[in-house]
Amino acid sequence: xxxxxxxxxxxxxxxxxxxxxxxxxxxxxxxxxxxxxxxxxxxxxxxxxxxxxxxxxxxxxxxxxxxxxxxxxxxxxxxxxxxxxxxxxxxxxxxxxxxxxxxxxxxxxxxxxxxxxxxxxxxxxxxxxxxxxxxxxxxxxxxxxxxxxxxxxxxxxxxxxxxxxxxxxxxxxxxxxxxxxxxxxxxxxxxxxxxxxxxxxxxxxxxxxxxxxxxxxxxxxxxxxxxxxxxxxxxxxxxxxxxxxxxxxxxxxxxxxxxxxxxxxxxxxxxxxxxxxxxxxxxxxxxxxxxxxxxxxxxxxxxxxxxxxxxxxxxxxxxxxxx
Amino acid sequence: xxxxxxxxxxxxxxxxxxxxxxxxxxxxxxxxxxxxxxxxxxxxxxxxxxxxxxxxxxxxxxxxxxxxxxxxxxxxxxxxxxxxxxxxxxxxxxxxxxxxxxxxxxxxxxxxxxxxxxxxxxxxxxxxxxxxxxxxxxxxxxxxxxxxxxxxxxxxxxxxxxxxxxxxxxxxxxxxxxxxxxxxxxxxxxxxxxxxxxxxxxxxxxxxxxxxxxxxxxxxxxxxxxxxxxxxxxxxxxxxxxxxxxxxxxxxxxxxxxxxxxxxxxxxxxxxxxxxxxxxxxxxx
Numbered sequence: 001x002x003x004x005x006x007x008x009x010x011x012x013x014x015x016x017x018x019x020x021x022x023x024x025x026x027x028x029x030x031x032x033x034x035x036x037x038x039x040x041x042x043x044x045x046x047x048x049x050x051x052x053x054x055x056x057x058x059x060x061x062x063x064x065x066x067x068x069x070x071x072x073x074x075x076x077x078x079x080x081x082x083x084x085x086x087x088x089x090x091x092x093x094x095x096x097x098x099x100x101x102x103x104x105x106x107x108x109x110x111x112x113x114x115x116x117x118x119x120x121x122x123x124x125x126x127x128x129x130x131x132x133x134x135x136x137x138x139x140x141x142x143x144x145x146x147x148x149x150x151x152x153x154x155x156x157x158x159x160x161x162x163x164x165x166x167x168x169x170x171x172x173x174x175x176x177x178x179x180x181x182x183x184x185x186x187x188x189x190x191x192x193x194x195x196x197x198x199x200x201x202x203x204x205x206x207x208x209x210x211x212x213x214x215x216x217x218x219x220x221x222x223x224x225x226x227x228x229x230x231x232x233x234x235x236x237x238x239x240x241x242x243x244x245x246x247x248x249x250x251x252x253x254x255x256x257x258x259x260x261x262x263x264x265x266x267x268x269x270x271x272x273x274x275x276x277x278x279x280x281x282x283x284x285x286x287x288x289x290x291x292x293x294x295x296x297x298x299x300x301x302x303x304x305x306x307x308x309x310x311x312x313x314x315x316x317x318x319x320x321x322x323x
Numbered sequence: 324x325x326x327x328x329x330x331x332x333x334x335x336x337x338x339x340x341x342x343x344x345x346x347x348x349x350x351x352x353x354x355x356x357x358x359x360x361x362x363x364x365x366x367x368x369x370x371x372x373x374x375x376x377x378x379x380x381x382x383x384x385x386x387x388x389x390x391x392x393x394x395x396x397x398x399x400x401x402x403x404x405x406x407x408x409x410x411x412x413x414x415x416x417x418x419x420x421x422x423x424x425x426x427x428x429x430x431x432x433x434x435x436x437x438x439x440x441x442x443x444x445x446x447x448x449x450x451x452x453x454x455x456x457x458x459x460x461x462x463x464x465x466x467x468x469x470x471x472x473x474x475x476x477x478x479x480x481x482x483x484x485x486x487x488x489x490x491x492x493x494x495x496x497x498x499x500x501x502x503x504x505x506x507x508x509x510x511x512x513x514x515x516x517x518x519x520x521x522x523x524x525x526x527x528x529x530x531x532x533x534x535x536x537x538x539x540x541x542x543x544x545x546x547x548x549x550x551x552x553x554x555x556x557x558x559x560x561x562x563x564x565x566x567x568x569x570x571x572x573x574x575x576x577x578x579x580x581x582x583x584x585x586x587x588x589x590x591x592x593x594x595x596x597x598x599x600x601x602x603x604x605x606x607x608x
Contacts, residue, residue, distance in 0.1 A: 036462075036465060057464075057465065058465055062492060063488075063491070063495075065488035065491065065492065067454065067485040067488055068457065068485055068488035068489045068491075068492055069454075070454070071453070071454020071485065071489065072454055072455070072457050072458030072489075072492065074455050074458060075444075075454070075458020075459035075460070075461070075462060076458045076459075076462045077458075078436070078444055078455070079458075079459050079462035080389070080462075081462050081465060098448060099451065099454070099485075102445070103444075103451060103455060106435075107435075107436050107437055107444070
């Protein structure tokens with residue numbers, strides 16, 4: 001299932017993003033007795049097993065009953081505990097959407113919703129398990145922060161940042177094991193990180209697409225195009241200053257997300273540009289308004305044109321004026 | 324057993340008088356609101372009165388007191404009697420509700436835990452309360468507290484699947500300090516629950532999910548006192564469901580008639596009749 005080049009980061013060598021946060025949950029559980037973990041019969045699939053083994057009295061498998069699970073999480077949160085709710089992204093954000101919205105968003109209760117199989121990362125799992133709407137749905141909820149870290153290291157960092165954040169947080173977990181290009185810098189919720197400098201065009205990417213965006217930028221540099229890459233690990237609240245700077249300083253903005261092009265990162269950037277009247281050309285890469293076919297994740301990314309080749313192609317077209 | 328003290332005639336008289344007071348305040352607040360859910364607000368008054376004026380371990384001076392028992396009004400549309408109960412219990416003055424429904428008011432059709440002192444959870448959407456109550460009961464276990472958790476639900480709300488997810492969990496986790504109460508007033512917005520989507524046999528359903536179940540007259544103060552005095556269950560391993568048979572619009576003759584009075588507005592004349600009915604205590608039942 002995991003793909004991409006293997007990658008060493010200090011203590012998270014060769015780890016998938018799942019394992020990255022699994023370890024982080026144990027760290028948080030050790031430091032904070034109020035941390036509880038809830039899953040809907042997915043502790044093994046989501047690598048929450050370490051927490052379950054370490055803190056059985058604070059770990060709850062609530063069965064395949066997602067609405068009850070999120071309601072329970074709200075009960076925990078209202079009692080002063082900090083629930084981490086771990087599920088597959090589609091079920092997390094759709095089956096229990098109203099509980100997240102009304103029981104967490106509205107009363108601004110603190111809870112962290114961690115979702116695996118974001119976007120098409122599940123590959124051949126098929127459309128019922130492809131989460132191409134999760135960021136759009138979570139963005140809709142007032143008080144909710146939406147994070148899309150690139151790899152294990154940043155998933156761990158995002159989990160810590162979510163714990164420190166006062167309201168509810170959604171973290172979509174991708175399969176990426178590649179460097180983001182932001183190694184060594186702090187993970188600051190609400191900001192974008194520049195992972196490649198340039199002034200001809202800007203690519204704004206989230207999740208494991210950041211690595212492909214960086215690859216595309218390096219290839220385009222060989223063609224003489226200087227492309228800025230912004231790693232947008234926080235889709236909400238969006239770093240609008242970074243978007244507007246890109247609009248001023250570069251001719252084209254290309255957004256890349258493993259998500260429908262409606263309402264997620266591309267949607268957020270489009271709203272920002274429209275709200276301010278910025279006239280920069282915008283290309284949104286991702287899943288068009290359709291259900292994805294079966295395939296391995298990298299094949300699907302190529303199919304929809306948001307692997308490294310597809311991103312480079314889109315930037316070339318847009319900057320040449322033929323896009 | 325504290326049963327004799329629980330049921331002293333004086334206590335019963337005091338609570339019955341409180342119930343009349345709350346029903347009067349419900350009518351007044353409902354009139355001030357323009358229109359509201361009178362029927363379901365009035366049907367649950369006696370349950371609320373017994374809980375808030377005798378059973379719950381609460382301190383209105385410290386609404387966030389950690390050791391307090393928790394109460395979740397899953398039928399959040401019952402705010403028209405619930406908010407007067409909180410005010411009368413001392414969480415805030417009655418006058419705080421004067422601006423109900425107006426821009427920026429803490430009070431509207433449903434309840435907000437961030438704005439109304441004493442509200443343990445914001446509710447309004449049906450089917451949300453019991454899962455939250457289950458989470459609170461599990462939290463008590465994690466935090467090693469001896470708090471009790473009460474959740475008052477509507478009867479037609481029993482159609483919601485999330486309630487049965489929570490009922491499964493409460494039975495499975497043996498949440499003996501959880502008590503769910505169903506305000507069985509028989510009618511939803513559009514008619515008889517058994518004609519729309521039958522919920523009975525409710526007793527057997529909760530029992531099958533691992534609950535201890537009691538069915539009682541939800542307007543009988545002594546019966547309610549007895550039921551709550553028996554909590555948690557003797558072995559402490561089963562959650563308790565109390566199915567409280569009630570009358571929609573209880574206390575107001577023209578609302579009780581036909582028991583279909585769900586939502587609406589009262590004319591000045593209707594308001595006077597309703598208040599007279601409540602004060603006389605004479606109703607059809």
